[in-house]
Amino acid sequence: MLHDPAQLDLMFQALADPARRQMVDRLSRGPASVSQLAEPLAMSLSAVVQHLNVLEASGLIRTEKLGRVRTCRIEPQALRAAEHWINERRLAWERRLDRLGDFLAETKDES
Amino acid sequence: MLHDPAQLDLMFQALADPARRQMVDRLSRGPASVSQLAEPLAMSLSAVVQHLNVLEASGLIRTEKLGRVRTCRIEPQALRAAEHWINERRLAWERRLDRLGDFLAETKDES
DNA sequence: ACAATAGTTAAGTGATCACTTCAGTGTTCC
DNA sequence: GGAACACTGAAGTGATCACTTAACTATTGT
Numbered sequence: 001m002l003h004d005p006a007q008l009d010l011m012f013q014a015l016a017d018p019a020r021r022q023m024v025d026r027l028s029r030g031p032a033s034v035s036q037l038a039e040p041l042a043m044s045l046s047a048v049v050q051h052l053n054v055l056e057a058s059g060l061i062r063t064e065k066l067g068r069v070r071t072c073r074i075e076p077q078a079l080r081a082a083e084h085w086i087n088e089r090r091l092a093w094e095r096r097l098d099r100l101g102d103f104l105a106e107t108k109d110e111s
Numbered sequence: 112m113l114h115d116p117a118q119l120d121l122m123f124q125a126l127a128d129p130a131r132r133q134m135v136d137r138l139s140r141g142p143a144s145v146s147q148l149a150e151p152l153a154m155s156l157s158a159v160v161q162h163l164n165v166l167e168a169s170g171l172i173r174t175e176k177l178g179r180v181r182t183c184r185i186e187p188q189a190l191r192a193a194e195h196w197i198n199e200r201r202l203a204w205e206r207r208l209d210r211l212g213d214f215l216a217e218t219k220d221e222s
Numbered sequence: 223a224c225a226a227t228a229g230t231t232a233a234g235t236g237a238t239c240a241c242t243t244c245a246g247t248g249t250t251c252c
Numbered sequence: 253g254g255a256a257c258a259c260t261g262a263a264g265t266g267a268t269c270a271c272t273t274a275a276c277t278a279t280t281g282t
Contacts, residue, residue, distance in 0.1 A: 046230080
């Protein structure tokens with residue numbers, strides 16, 4: 001469920017750009033239109049739309065058009081998938097360190 | 112502490128490449144040399160070294176050279192920083208949804 | 223009907239990316 | 253000392269990126 005490498009590629013790639021992270025940050029406080037997302041950014045509306053398309057293709061956001069306004073919102077499941085990938089690797093490493101610590105403590109006892 | 116946009120850029124960018132994620136995955140199971148990391152990958156050793164430099168510059172791994180062998184290991188704090196950025200945005204969104212749900216439930220009671 | 227609004231699309235540009243090959247450097251083993 | 257080993261660095265290449273401008277569509281307000 002959403003764990004294929006291609007999707008992770010798209011998500012991490014999408015998050016790699018500061019403008020796109022800023023959009024995600026804004027959306028984490030609630031849905032917004034394209035112009036609202038563009039407002040704090042020093043770039044053309046066209047560029048913003050392109051970033052938005054990257055975010056949507058990655059699955060990190062979902063958009064819906066009503067009249068002439070496109071409303072964007074966060075897709076928390078996608079965020080969770082990225083989060084989960086990182087978390088699993090970090091935990092694997094930390095569990096390994098714990099086991100190593102236990103081992104060293106034991107061999108010290110037996111010296 | 113590690114939350115500046117530039118560092119996050121580097122980390123997410125580093126994680127955006129499948130080869131680099133594969134290396135991080137391998138390293139999550141324990142330290143490895145450059146050649147060990149290269150072994151499952153279908154690319155030149157030189158390319159692997161370049162990926163490794165990207166990972167190290169991002170802070171996601173740390174490397175140490177002993178004799179002619181460079182040993183690479185994961186830097187869990189960096190993983191935690193990336194994880195944390197995503198987690199905060201996701202939680203902000205989900206808390207918002209909860210509040211919205213409460214509000215709707217209340218207004219329904221008062222109808 | 224007309225103008226303003228909200229967004230979309232296409233084409234182009236310069237920068238960065240993910241490699242490659244090839245020619246090194248320093249290290250260990252015999 | 254010399255061969256094999258484990259990288260390292262520089263240069264080049266084709267692909268992708270993050271924009272820009274400009275021309276366009278569809279919707280809303282007067």
